[in-house]
Amino acid sequence: MRKWQLSDILYPIIFGIGVLALWQAVVKGFGVPPVLLPAPTDIAAKFMSSLPILWVDFVQTVIRAVIPGWIIGSLAGFLVAILCDRIPFLRRGLLPLGNLVAALPIVGMAPILVMWFGFDWHSKAAMVVVMTFFPMLINATAGLQASGHLERDLMLSYGSSWWQTLLKLRLPAAMPFVFNALKINSTLAMIGAIVAEFFGTPTMGMGFRISTEVGRLGLDMVWAEIAVAAITGSVFYGLLVFLERRVTFWHPSYRR
Amino acid sequence: MxxxxxxxxxxxxxxxxxxxxxxxxxxxxxxxxxxxxxxxxxxxxxxxxxxxxxxxxxxxxxxxxxxxPVIPAPHQIALELWNSVFGVKPWMPKSLVYHGWVTLSSTLLGFFLGALLGIALAIAIVHVTFLAKSLMPWIIASQTIPILAIAPMVIVVLGSLGFTGLVPKSLISMYLCFFPVTIGMVKGLTSPETMQLDLMRTYNASTSEVLWKLRFPASVPFLFTSLKVAVAIALTGAIVGEMPTGAVAGIGARLLQGSYFGQTVQIWAALFMGSFIAAGLVWLVGVVERFTLRRMGARP
Known part of the structure; x- marks a missing residue:
């Protein structure tokens, strides 16, 4: 990996500020009504003035549904992938199905899960679990196949057991794939939780707020929620990238 | 995503x-x-x-x-699917073929627009250095926002501007599915090696000739891999686009009505219908991929 340059950070910032400025200018200049598109400054003002509501929604959606669901779903997918690795018959049977299911519109499960687990955060967490399971299963299975024959033969010649090979060679080699799945899942988890809230919630949560505020044409509040979602998503993603660099420091793409 | x-x-x-x-x-x-x-x-x-x-x-x-039921038995779902696909005339609102067609049409339009946008963005990113540095992080950041959550707003706003029905849903599909195409195409368009690019230089090829005769053919395998992902995402976008706005037709509307009236079997049937459409679309892209790659001389 080449060294970070100033332009890597500067250009995106310039671009972002440019877009925001253009947005502000268009909205104010052409007098676009705020029910269609509020100006960035209006959104910022609304954001600051409704911090308590945003926090409640954040806790309901992210802390209670997204994060537990993301952890459970990813962990389950990972464990099943290890199981599949142990039992090749299971892998041959489950992997084609997993590939198929990953392409299906799983969000459609939302009404069913709300029916099963009730209106509160349990059904949202369940939705997140279902959505995050398959990407992790597929990627972790691919990752466990990633170590080369040469390395495996070396472990064999050391007389190491299946577990030792798994822990010392194959799991580390699988980590880039696992992190890839974790990144995909971080986006899917947010989507799953928010969509599940369309099908019934207690009166809080980001999805609930967005759908009710759209109904009342309070678009500045909607955009404030979107800002929260965007910041959460980016921080989530950034943390994963940071962690990935620490864990897979040996990977060619991070070598200097 | x-x-x-x-x-x-x-x-x-x-x-x-x-x-x-x-x-x-x-x-x-x-x-x-x-x-x-x-x-x-x-x-x-x-x-x-x-x-x-x-x-x-x-x-x-x-x-x-x-x-x-809380969970219908598989044969109940199969029966409901059979009845609502073959039991009623396909243009009746009770027919899943009708709802499937509504969703499919906005999926296809969104997929088409999204693929075009994705390819256009990739071509721009590959050719303009400033865009490569400034646009790429924002494209990635844009996908960390749960776009599906914005779907109701997009539909309401476009509806008040006079766009109803197909277009708003397609726009959501488009927004969701351009991303994999862009990422895949940037990878594909930059996949020719330096030696091949140098050869084009020795031929005195112009930028557009390099694009059409070297970069684009080299990117086709990448394009199809991304298109398979994109078409599945486009369908998800179309379904979710139908959910929060009280749409009367489409797989998403069917799911929503089912959840309002507790018609579990109907929900499951709609879900399976959506899954069949998704599998069919991915399969279709795969067929086109195999055909195209064979015509281009690739070995399977």
């Missing part, structure tokens, strides 16, 4: 004889489903079973034929 990378790393699972294991796993799933239906439906069915005098045969028959 960066599912494109998942499919890129996906192993070509062509190990010998995966038909038998898949069949076994499917059978196990069906078995577990039927067994699980008994305790899960117990809340609804218990009074009826008690009234009928209990016994195993009563338990089984009530658990697997409840009209508004």
């Amino acid at each position: 960066s599912a494109s990378t998942a499919s890129a790393t996906r192993p070509r699972a062509k190990e010998e004889g995966s038909a038998l294991p898949v069949a076994v796993v499917c059978l196990v799933i069906l078995l577990v489903w039927y067994i699980a239906a008994i305790p899960m439906n117990w809340v609804v069915t218990e009074p009826k079973i008690a009234a009928a005098g209990g016994g195993l045969s009563n338990i089984l028959s009530f658990s697997w034929s409840e009209a508004r």
